[in-house]
Amino acid sequence: MVDDARRRTLDLTRDLTGDRQFGPNLKIVNPPLWEVGHVGFFHDYFALRTLHGLSDYQQSDAERLYDSSSIPHDDRWNLPLPTMQGTLDYLESVRNAMLARLPETGEAGEAESYVYQLTVLHEDMHAEAFTYTRQTLAYPPPEFSDGVTPPAADGHGPLEGDVHVSGGTHQLGSDDSVPFRFDNEKQPHAVEVGPFAIARAPVTNAEFAAFVEDGGYDRAEFWSDDGWQWRRARQQTAPLYWRRGSDGWEQRWFDRWVSLAPHHPVCFVSLYEAEAYCAWAGRRLPTEAEWEVAASRVPTADGSALEPGKRLYPWGDTPPLSERVNMDGYRLGCVDVAALPAGDSAFGCRQMLGNVWEWTSSLFKPYPGFEADLYKDYSEPWFEEGRRVLRGGAWATRSRLVNNNHRNYFTPDRNDIFAGFRTCAR
Incomplete structure (x- = not known):
């Protein structure tokens, strides 16, 4: 599920370049570049920090940039965000750290199973949000890479x-x-x-x-x-x-x-x-x-x-x-x-x-x-x-x-x- 959700996130955002990574400041959408980073932060916070007890985020300023609970909506267009490639590198480091901590047997305990499902389903929700953001901003329809x-x-x-x-x-x-x-x-x-x-x-x-x-x-x-x-x-x-x-x-x-x-x-x-x-x-x-x-x-x-x-x-x-x-x-x-x-x-x-x-x-x-x-x-x-x-x-x-x-x-x-x-x- 982790890789499937991530593939969808990438498919919905990989073609966004230049101004399309931000879009206009509208109440009903987030800047796509910020939202990609927020998806990674959610995994970082709940899976790595909360569940596995890591003391540091995979990106030192992740909480300051991507915590939706503390960052007002309008401020998300004015943050010193990394480039799209830097943001994707952050997501990849979080993913690798999560997968490295899965049990070797592949059988997660109840707490692990709950948190990993929560983070994947949260990413799924943002995938739908990326889709209606593309509609709102009149971007082209997405293309999916999994061949289904x-x-x-x-x-x-x-x-x-x-x-x-x-x-x-x-x-x-x-x-x-x-x-x-x-x-x-x-x-x-x-x-x-x-x-x-x-x-x-x-x-x-x-x-x-x-x-x-x-x-x-x-x-x-x-x-x-x-x-x-x-x-x-x-x-x-x-x-x-x-x-x-x-x-x-x-x-x-x-x-x-x-x-x-x-x-x-x-x-x-x-x-x-x-x-x-x-x-x-x-x-x-x-x-x-x-x-x-x-x-x-x-x-x-x-x-x-x-x-x-x-x-x-x-x-x-x-x-x-x-x-x-x-x-x-x-x-x-x-x-x-x-x-x-x-x-x-x-x-x-x-x-x-x-x-x-x-x-x-x-x-x-x-x-x-x-x-x-x-x-x-x-x-x-x-x-x-x-x-x-x-x-x-x-x-x-x-x-x-x-x-x-x-x-x-x-x-x-x-x-x-x-x-x-x-x-x-x-």
Whole structure:
């Protein structure tokens, strides 16, 4: 995993030269050169210093340059950073020091396993951030060096209709049978979920375009007060990266404009836009508990109740494959919402994992009994910011990061991430 995560980091940044190593100072991105160094620092701090007890960093000024907990965001463009090659040399020295301390048997203990997984998954998160940074800054799409070519995605077109989910008691969150769980997924606890109907697929570009063309961005009655204020401040009249072309809607995809794919899930929409669409369509967003039930539970034979237990993935407990999910970045974008039926949940919901992250209506709050894990800044500082929970992962998310319990969280204004949504009946 260590080498695979590092290969992806290098693939996403190796072509960035000159001004592209920094980019403009924007609230929603980091300077790529700084972010590469931060990835190395995270391994250095948690694996080498915290786990293995090394007294010195692999680069003497690493903490002063790369500690995200102490360096304000705006300052990251003004630090005396090494060159890209110097930064990559630092990452390589950290990697070599980590691998040298792995047990010769290859069987790491519980503490070692946890820390090494944490550092790799953290690097995976930054790989997705590098990907949407390239989109934000209109850089070319990445090219991956590992030679993986995913199979063509089975299924095309829209996937309409709802599935009906019986209510019941649900254990929300991850228990200790899950191979790796973040602190915000703990502790599993019982919640009561009433019966509900949820869409089989996320909202598509064509469906969202109907909202736009019906004046949805000009009608305050569909927007929350905060959402309407956001829309007016942004002067937004359609989703980010959309424009009208001579033959219909177009979307900027990295450094080029392409025709809007009607049956792809709508992407790059904020929570505010998702809520406004729902108000227009007479629908609503699912809660994160409803989303998790639809993804992880199995109905009884007559559909009137829920079978005991829950699945780790929508299709079962076996890890994701490209025949089931659009993840890991290899398809370089979304696929139609009807694609990949092999990844359906037991209720028949498609693409609960992959393609786009899905907004829920739930605030990002700690579960009962929450305790911060080793990486104390992962969750705890963000519980009171009004962030909303997103579930499921996107096409650029590494598949080893996400399962039915994983919670992502962003502020409701963010429309630069690979996020869409599916709806529930009111």
